[in-house]
Amino acid sequence: MKNSLTASTHNLSKRIVVVGQGAIGLLYYHHFSQQNYQVSLQASTSISSSTTSYSFTAYNTTTEHNFLLQHTQTVDIQNADIILICVKSYQAAVVIEQLAPLIKPKSIIVLAHNGMGVYEEIKGYLPTTQPILALLTTHGCLRNKPLAITHTGIGKTDIGLLNGNLSLDTIEALTLLFNQAIPVAEYHHNINNKQWLKLAINCVINPITALHNIENGQVNQYKFTPLVTKILEEVIAVAKKEGVTFSFDKLFEVVHGVATATAKNSSSMRCDVIAKRVTEIAYINGYIHRLGEKHGIATVENTRLWQQITTLTDT
Numbered sequence: 063m064k065n066s067l068t069a070s071t072h073n074l075s076k077r078i079v080v081v082g083q084g085a086i087g088l089l090y091y092h093h094f095s096q097q098n099y100q101v102s103l104q105a106s107t108s109i110s111s112s113t114t115s116y117s118f119t120a121y122n123t124t125t126e127h128n129f130l131l132q133h134t135q136t137v138d139i140q141n142a143d144i145i146l147i148c149v150k151s152y153q154a155a156v157v158i159e160q161l162a163p164l165i166k167p168k169s170i171i172v173l174a175h176n177g178m179g180v181y182e183e184i185k186g187y188l189p190t191t192q193p194i195l196a197l198l199t200t201h202g203c204l205r206n207k208p209l210a211i212t213h214t215g216i217g218k219t220d221i222g223l224l225n226g227n228l229s230l231d232t233i234e235a236l237t238l239l240f241n242q243a244i245p246v247a248e249y250h251h252n253i254n255n256k257q258w259l260k261l262a263i264n265c266v267i268n269p270i271t272a273l274h275n276i277e278n279g280q281v282n283q284y285k286f287t288p289l290v291t292k293i294l295e296e297v298i299a300v301a302k303k304e305g306v307t308f309s310f311d312k313l314f315e316v317v318h319g320v321a322t323a324t325a326k327n328s329s330s331m332r333c334d335v336i337a338k339r340v341t342e343i344a345y346i347n348g349y350i351h352r353l354g355e356k357h358g359i360a361t362v363e364n365t366r367l368w369q370q371i372t373t374l375t376d377t
């Protein structure tokens with residue numbers, strides 16, 4: 063990456079729409095708007111269009127600061143170079159279905175969510191050549207109340223193409239745009255492998271912490287080893303059919319490492335279950351279940367966890 067270049071010297075301007083006023087949407091909206099980017103926020107209907115501010119508490123600080131909120135207008139979507147979708151996995155298809163008639167064919171659609179399976183749901187709403195990217199983030203962010211967030215963990219942004227084509231210049235400009243706003247960001251020519259790795263981590267940590275009401279670090283207790291082993295063996299078998307190869311030992315080590323590194327965290331699924339919100343289980347263990355059925359592979363543990371969490375939040 064040539065540091066002397068700015069995103070605007072490339073074939074990419076900075077008209078950005080961020081969809082979703084939750085923790086991740088506001089985090090990226092905030093950092094983009096601190097730069098000289100033309101950014102607006104497409105909030106859900108729970109936010110009145112007369113609301114003109116949001117509050118942000120920076121990492122390792124305690125003071126909340128207020129900032130101006132620029133709501134997205136129809137013309138912003140029509141002109142957007144980048145549309146960053148920061149909603150829960152189960153909300154993304156509705157967003158894309160609604161916005162699709164307004165989106166220009168060259169707009170870069172960036173999907174930022176946990177789990178997998180959203181791309182398959184949304185691609186039919188868009189032209190076959192539409193550039194669609196996945197964004198994985200390890201930043202931590204909490205929504206304290208509507209339109210008020212705290213940046214709780216500095217992380218990294220990984221992006222990569224799922225559909226369409228981007229020139230090397232555009233890829234460079236896009237990566238720079240993210241890096242200038244919220245470093246560090248990296249572009250990956252094979253984001254699929256990274257998505258699968260994140261999926262495997264979430265297949266283990268999220269349902270176990272949610273069902274047992276424990277912090278992430280407790281997943282490493284010896285008593286969970288047989289379950290973790292079965293979950294990962296199923297993920298590996300299904301991933302192989304999808305062209306992604308994992309070594310069990312390395313994958314086990316990575317999952318163990320993430321549970322240790324985030325030992326005191328409450329997983330997003332545990333938080334959702336406690337708050338009686340819909341979880342993303344259908345896009346995590348549920349995704350493994352669906353692929354297992356497609357490939358004729360038994361996914362006993364992933365299927366059981368998907369059913370248990372679904373029952374827990376449906377009742």
Ligand SMILES: NC(=O)C1=CN([C@@H]2O[C@H](COP(=O)(O)OP(=O)(O)OC[C@H]3O[C@@H](n4cnc5c(N)ncnc54)[C@H](OP(=O)(O)O)[C@@H]3O)[C@@H](O)[C@H]2O)C=CC1
Nearest residue numbers: 082083084085086105106108149150151153175176202203
């Ligand atoms: N928070 C974090 O630290 C991390 C989150 N992630 C992932 O990022 C994704 C987003 O997470 P997060 O921001 O925490 O989730 P939130 O639930 O906080 O935010 C989602 C937001 O999207 C809004 N929304 C829903 N439907 C629409 C719509 N049609 N148009 C506009 N806005 C809409 C919701 O509004 P309403 O409230 O009205 O429903 C909500 O404000 C998830 O997949 C999550 O797993 C990944 C890594 C870290």
Ligand SMILES: CC(C)(CO)C(=O)C(=O)O
Nearest residue numbers: 267324327328329330331
């Ligand atoms: C990696 C992990 C498990 C961190 O809490 C996460 O992604 C989540 O909670 O959804």
